[in-house]
Amino acid sequence: MADMELRIVSLIPSATEILAQLGLTHQIVGRSHECDYPVEILTRPVCTEPKFNPVGTSAEIHDRVTDLLQSALSVYRVRTEVLEQLKPTHILTQAQCEVCAVNLADVEQAVATLTQTQPQIISLQPNTLKDIWDDIRRVAIALGIESQSSLTQLQTRVEACATKTQALSDRPTVACIEWAEPLMAAGNWIPELVELAGGQSLFGVVGQHSPWLQWDALVAADPEVIILMPCGYDLERTHQDAIALAKHPEWPMLRAVQAGSVYVTDGNQYFNRPGPRLVDSLEILTEILHAHLFNFGYEGTGWQRLPAQVKVN
Template sequence: MSDLRIVSLIPSATEIVHSLGLSDRLVGRSHECDFPESVRSLPACTQPQFDPNGSSPEIHDRVTELLQSALSVYRVETELLRELQPTHIITQAQCEVCAASLAEVEAAVAQLSQSQPKVISLQPSVLAEVWENMRLVGEQLGSDAEDSIASLKQRVEEVRRRVAGQPEPSVVCIEWTEPLMSAGNWVPELVQLAGGVPYLSEIGQHSPWTRWESLEAVDPDVIVVMPCGYDLQETQEDAKHLTQHPVWPQLKAVQTGRVYYCDGNQYFNRPGPRLVDSLELLAEILHPSCCDFGYRGTGFSTI
């Protein structure tokens, strides 16, 4: 489809488009889309309506205030969309805190009188739904996703082969540090595939707020910190909200040195093809003796 003009309003969708070999058809992106590197030069069609800089409690308070005031967390740049004249806009209906909502995108599209782009909405919560999203995007854009999916599934099976028969540590993944939130949706599934047993969240269910008492009661073998939207350095800096809590030094994972800080922004927070990278990263954390994929120092650290 030589006339394709794609705007992706969520990083995972941008990465799906890239996996389909259609990066050159992208004409716009969200303010958070940064992979592959080439998309950074594209105009940003969304902007946050809050200051995204600051600590986890500061950001939580800003977003909560917007939501309680019935205001949108993100702004869709309608005039820019009018200039770009996209044929397709890819968005999400997963989380109104993560990216512009489907309703906001549809409202913006309704104002584009000269063009009516096709809106593709994604809402995956487990790996199988990521594969289906890739197929959906491929079908809508005239590109076959099956080879890409098959390659990703082969990598999943390779991880499963490597960790088969290994001890299964108990694992808690933390998606937000203050207030405390454990990572849900696809993350517990990744933990299982990587040879661990997930606690404080359920496969396919939204990430739940949790309590320190619950974390203390579970006392997992491994804690993986992956705050939504934070890179590795930001995660390390924000970890003070964990390390300064009186329960923290009493936890088994802390005492045995099995706490890991991750680049959640590039990996676990994006339900696209790089969830398989996230799986490999987790397997390297949980079973370093049989899984060395090269993520230490770039995707995760222990400091």
């Protein structure tokens, strides 16, 4: 299929970034309300919206989303009227997490109502780095383009990090936190990235969904490094979650806290998006865990060290 024939709607940020990696940004005619990279995508019409108020504390947002799910309701709405106007040839969505973005069932239901076109739906469900490479290939095949050069660029960067860290004897224990209230550790691809970056991942299991985490378990493990990467949060918002965590009576007793080895990251732009910028996420982890070996320049924008004394008031 020639590029000029493509009219693509991407309903998840990671898919948008895959399309950009494949050189198809100009063929994207619509996006989700969360798609914001690359910046030129912001001019495209928005095709989804949340059914809950996304403003509030982590605990408040968790309660709102839980209420929707317990009522057997979708968390997001597909704006079918916008899809009708855009006449897409392809729609990219996901079946990985019904909380993170519009899900496959909602997209199928929306497409069934369209009268002027019946676009091909491409659904992504990555859980590991290999899955992400496979998704890039699958998207490229569906859209009739070549993907190997894009994959080689990404995989070369991963290999460069792994080569430097594989012989390290100093591999700190790391707790990656994906949500603060209630506490959740990071799973799926994150434990894999931590290991590649020269750390020992606690709690999460490669390829499995992020697990809820009890404070007792965090205290018992007493990680050397804690990295905060709340789903959908930028650096500033993650700092607010750090303040909430610091109010817990056992927080000051943690080894990572006492050593000043707690870090906040832009989880929204990096760690939570299973697309090409997971390679950037790996590079961020190497900077955090082994600063004497790596300096990719992400500090200050992708991550920051949390001050030893966090103001809780």
